[in-house]
Amino acid sequence: MLSMTNIPDQKSLSRQLAVAERRNKIKAFVLVVPLLLFVLASFVLPIASLVWLGGYNDTFSKALPETTRLLQQWDAKSPISEELAASFVTELRAAKLKDAAVPTRVATVINREQAGSLSKIKQVLTASDMASPFKEHLIALNDEWAKPDIWHAMKIVAPSFTPRFYLQALDHRITADGTIVSETDDNAIQILLFSRTLMVAAIVTLLCAILGFPIAYIMAHAETKTSNMMLIVVLLPFWTSLLVRTTAWIALLQQNGVINDLLVRIGLIDNDHRLVMMYNMFATLVAMTHVLLPFMILPLFSVMKSIKGNLTRAALSLGATPWTAFWKVYFPQTIPGLGAGCLLVFILAVGYYITPALVGGQSGQLISNIIAFHMQKTLNWSLASAIGTLLLIGVLLLYWLYNRLVGIDKMKLA
């Protein structure tokens, strides 16, 4: 009897527990919602618009919708129709009446595919006698219009959704008949930059590991007071403004800088043969290593501090040489810290912008600098977005790896 009456009670009890647990889950989640929404609005959506813009560009199709339709029907082999020429000229001139900046933007987009198109299109805009038959008038204006090249360029840039920016970011290009060809060696610069960036990141990571390991070791094995002092020496650069540290390297490395002056003064080099250490790859490597070194030292230090000395002592008492004891017993225990530091430094180095931009000159530019270059100088925003998306994918993969191996909640600051 007793157990019979208990059954519904137990059921309602577990239901009540489930309700309470769900309510607690919601309560915890509600606290996170404001930040999550903020991150969504000011980070996730911006990143999404970057990815979107890498594959979408409606500069041409928005200004010249009818021409876009006709270009898509055109097979890129037969001579262009009078209808296409007429639609191109009338829509271009109509766009100019609405907003004078639009035709220039359209012309710039075409010009990126076919150099020299800009001036030809400007001719069309300024020509006074543009009437039917448009095709003949265009050819009379400039016989380049009789050739298929500029029309091919227009056929390529016409579609709003296009893989061409992503292809361009990988040194490939799409032709008017839709085939994908790889870029000639002279124009193939993106892959070169990607590989240069990866190489710089790898070298910086290696340098940081080589320089950081002894520092973390001596800090972890010194007395607390000495260790704290050393920690301040490591943390002061970490806390100092990045621009200040870059300024410092400019003061040190430039041709009339402190190091060159010192070398001349002590007679190691001749005044006329000062070392070129600034505005090149060397400066980028040195300054980046300096900036990122604390990111290697701090995780290594915290791992080394937790390593007990008894294993190494056991190895020594069993007859291992100091080197064997270090390499076979101590070093493997530092791998978690070394791995975390290396991944963190590599992730940060791959996306580095400020230091290469200020001290790198021509040869020390990395992929981030090219993105900024296309954003600010060539104004080819879609290409910048495509390159940025590829870089983003790489960084997110590394971040995922870091999270799997180290755990993002293990990340500590200072």
Added chain:
Amino acid sequence: MNFFTPNFPPYATAFEIAWYYAFRMICLAIFIFLIAPILVIIPLSFNAESFFSFTDGMLALKPEAYSLKWYRDIFANGMLDPNAPLSLDWLKDSWMRSQWMIALKNSLVIGVSATFVATILGTLASVGLSRPEMPFRGLINGILISPMIVPIVITATGMFFFFSQVGLAQTYLGLVFAHALLGTPFVVITVTATLTSFDRSLLRAAANLGANPLTTFFKVQMPLILPGVISGALFAFITSFDEVVVVLFLAEPDQRTIPRQMWSGLREQISPTILAVATILILLSLVLLISLEFTRRRMERLKIESFG
């Protein structure tokens, strides 16, 4: 073994003794590599000439080779009448028109507002994240930390596109949002770290004694995690105060901040005024480092007290 006066055991070989000293020399060299570039700036900022290097006079410690003129230039550059005698009017002129003063004001306004937003949102989220019943903790944590990992150029580019669409580009509000976003991961990391050592039974005790959740948060939890919140806020502020890429992409030409002013100084007209500014910033980071160390010690003391 004592650090500076080692007692070598009698069986130590000559090689081991040599390595002991060599290793310390190597470490010393790396420490010099870390700290020397920063220390070199300080004397250089007192250079009487407009060089980025030591002059003969400076090396001979001649007083006339040193000057404060680059510090004066921080205040004077951009003033209507920089040569006027030092008075209240001079200070007012400097505060209103000096390029660096305008940049400082912009940096402070943006930095303080961004820190405010980042600290409130970040602390709230950390309290939620550290609750044991939090769903999708790993995923959400990953999303919240990602602004720290994604290269700044990508973030700035995306913000430029999106903020232009919604009318936030070239506004102070847009810059505050952008900098707040970059600061939130630091707040989340430090506050979550503090909360892991927070004794949750205190919350139940407070509730048991009749406190409502808000009272419990402000009277019990907040005072105990305050050091973590403060250091998170310091991180958020320094992130904003040192940020230049987002400002370059999003700000109007006259929305200059200190880092942007330094950036254009380094790219265009290199002058030792930058070294003077850099020296001030180094002192500022020293102050921040010390205050962080202070909050850390306080946190450790609290930890001992709450367990004791």
